Amino acid sequence: MPVYHAPLKEMQFVLHQTLNIGQHYAELGYQDATPDLVDAVLEEAGKFTESVIAPLNRVGDEQGCRFDNGEVTTPEGFKAAYQQYIDAGWPTLAQPTQFGGQGLPYSLNLVCAEMQSAANHAFAMYPGLSHGAQATLMAHGDEALQARFMPKLVSGEWTGTMCLTEAHCGSDLGLLRTKATPQEDGSYRLDGSKIFISSGDHDLAENIVHIVIARIEGAPAGTKGISLFLVPKMAVADDGSITGRNGVSCGSIEHKMGIHGNATCVINFDGATGYLLGEPNRGLNAMFTFMNAARVGVAAEGVAAAEASFQGALAYARERLQMRSLSGVKAPDKPADPIIVHPDVRRMLLTQKAIAEGGRALVYEMASWVDISKNRTVSSEARQRAEARLSLLTPIAKAFLTEMGFEATSLGVQVFGGHGYVAEWGMEQLMRDTKISCLYEGTTGIQALDLLARKVLGSRGALLEGYCTELAHWWQAQTLPESLQPLRQQLLAHLQQWGELTQGIAVRAQQNPDEIGAASVDYLMFAGYVVLAHQWLKMALAADALKERDPDLCQAKQETAYFVFARLLPKAASHATLAAQSSDSLMRLPESAFGR
Numbered sequence: 001m002p003v004y005h006a007p008l009k010e011m012q013f014v015l016h017q018t019l020n021i022g023q024h025y026a027e028l029g030y031q032d033a034t035p036d037l038v039d040a041v042l043e044e045a046g047k048f049t050e051s052v053i054a055p056l057n058r059v060g061d062e063q064g065c066r067f068d069n070g071e072v073t074t075p076e077g078f079k080a081a082y083q084q085y086i087d088a089g090w091p092t093l094a095q096p097t098q099f100g101g102q103g104l105p106y107s108l109n110l111v112c113a114e115m116q117s118a119a120n121h122a123f124a125m126y127p128g129l130s131h132g133a134q135a136t137l138m139a140h141g142d143e144a145l146q147a148r149f150m151p152k153l154v155s156g157e158w159t160g161t162m163c164l165t166e167a168h169c170g171s172d173l174g175l176l177r178t179k180a181t182p183q184e185d186g187s188y189r190l191d192g193s194k195i196f197i198s199s200g201d202h203d204l205a206e207n208i209v210h211i212v213i214a215r216i217e218g219a220p221a222g223t224k225g226i227s228l229f230l231v232p233k234m235a236v237a238d239d240g241s242i243t244g245r246n247g248v249s250c251g252s253i254e255h256k257m258g259i260h261g262n263a264t265c266v267i268n269f270d271g272a273t274g275y276l277l278g279e280p281n282r283g284l285n286a287m288f289t290f291m292n293a294a295r296v297g298v299a300a301e302g303v304a305a306a307e308a309s310f311q312g313a314l315a316y317a318r319e320r321l322q323m324r325s326l327s328g329v330k331a332p333d334k335p336a337d338p339i340i341v342h343p344d345v346r347r348m349l350l351t352q353k354a355i356a357e358g359g360r361a362l363v364y365e366m367a368s369w370v371d372i373s374k375n376r377t378v379s380s381e382a383r384q385r386a387e388a389r390l391s392l393l394t395p396i397a398k399a400f401l402t403e404m405g406f407e408a409t410s411l412g413v414q415v416f417g418g419h420g421y422v423a424e425w426g427m428e429q430l431m432r433d434t435k436i437s438c439l440y441e442g443t444t445g446i447q448a449l450d451l452l453a454r455k456v457l458g459s460r461g462a463l464l465e466g467y468c469t470e471l472a473h474w475w476q477a478q479t480l481p482e483s484l485q486p487l488r489q490q491l492l493a494h495l496q497q498w499g500e501l502t503q504g505i506a507v508r509a510q511q512n513p514d515e516i517g518a519a520s521v522d523y524l525m526f527a528g529y530v531v532l533a534h535q536w537l538k539m540a541l542a543a544d545a546l547k548e549r550d551p552d553l554c555q556a557k558q559e560t561a562y563f564v565f566a567r568l569l570p571k572a573a574s575h576a577t578l579a580a581q582s583s584d585s586l587m588r589l590p591e592s593a594f595g596r
């Protein structure tokens, strides 16, 4: 089993050196969130994650959740660990103070969430989903509803879910059938069935608050008739006390590829009482208000998986002895050299390192924009700027980092050779667990359409142009050491190519809309490599300032940046070539001629 160690030094490097997080928090009015406090939180979160959450990763995978007589039981140790999690106050970290939260920034919580996800993806999803439910309630619930449900959600005594998917509708939520009927007291009666609901039922908390999308009787078909509801598993009185069962039950749980410790449930609503959140028929718009934050969270899962797998692979590659180095014996006292001397093993390790650390820099920066977008004390101009950047980069980070996180875990298996394929080492579990991040919260294909069709072409290129121009100006204004200047040139050339690639697709799409779908995933992957390279150059520059104080760190960042520009960024070129192809090669074959 890889033993997870929270990479505090790496996290602190991004927070303090590249993001200047102390100043960021001070500007947003988080007076308590000083650099010292940030470090103290990280240290405690690291200890808790390593000692309480990580040891349950294997047992969670092996035992999985159980479903008996309508009740879901989590794997051995989960309940006790969750209680410790509550007792230590972790659920409250970034939650609103008026409901018992500590009111610290979203971005600080994201760092802790990354640790939890790396240590135990399945466990981390229980509080993760709960935070999504709370964000929705805070954004769209009225004061009475918030007062009734928030305190126990914030403390972690109750958890939350997001109930969107139905058997016949996943990506296309407009097809949903769950029905909401208005009742005399202003509440709604919910009838329908949701599938694949993460943390949908379990034994960790006495109540589960479901955020459910449904169609009010008589509402328009499609996405324009979707409304959002809060539906608790246990009915709750105005004073927040539990009064008995609501019409909500778990029909079954899924047996699945990974995240066995997280219950993925069929949740049935049979005359359940629910409460409208936001306006009728505006449910999808309401969901969008926290979608960016939720998807940045999923992007962080890709980073977490890459980090966990890299830690395991690196330790193994330093120990495992096989064959001699091509350039001469490196460990003469041993029967063979450690495999880390072999160039191909280094290719795999450096790719994992580049994804974990570059991905981390990207998601932390995006989380800092989420801080701004949620903050009412900053100017509306600053908020709009943060929202525009989030809007463009969220689908890129979500899809690219989860796909790359999966690739990193596959490389982790490969570094272990045959031993990676067997369960004992835990490397194959990381791969199985992280695949889901490419699927939920919008598949890679759906993120790619969101990026190209909605964000880029939908804004007539304005969002993209704004971002690329800002980045190009910023890089041109930086004073770089000579060694990094060629990397800047390479990055600037890619920013220009991004615009040209977009132009070409836009022109083709005027003739044939399928061109968008045909180009979209390669377009997104191109963008992902460019954004990753930008983060690596930023880190290399920030590390340069540490060359006297911490020469090892400086060397590690700068050498990895050269690796990224030499061996990962060139992959953008092949994605650009593919995105520039006409859709013909995909669409000409008639469906009936696919064969079989």
Ligand SMILES: Cc1cc2nc3c(=O)[nH]c(=O)nc-3n(C[C@H](O)[C@H](O)[C@H](O)COP(=O)(O)OP(=O)(O)OC[C@H]3O[C@@H](n4cnc5c(N)ncnc54)[C@H](O)[C@@H]3O)c2cc1C
Binding pocket: 161, 162, 163, 164, 165, 168, 169, 170, 171, 172, 195, 196, 197, 198, 199, 256, 264, 436, 439, 440, 441, 442, 443, 444, 445, 446, 449, 517
């Ligand atoms: C373990 C697990 C946990 C989950 N947790 C939750 C949860 O907590 N809450 C919740 O509501 N849901 C949850 N889901 C559901 C998840 O969000 C959906 O599975 C996902 O959105 C995809 O929907 P689908 O499975 O219906 O696939 P489909 O929508 O049927 O898609 C199938 C394939 O077609 C592609 N596709 C579909 N439409 C298009 C298009 N227009 N263009 C290009 N490609 C397209 C997709 O990219 C995909 O590759 C979970 C799923 C799993 C497996």
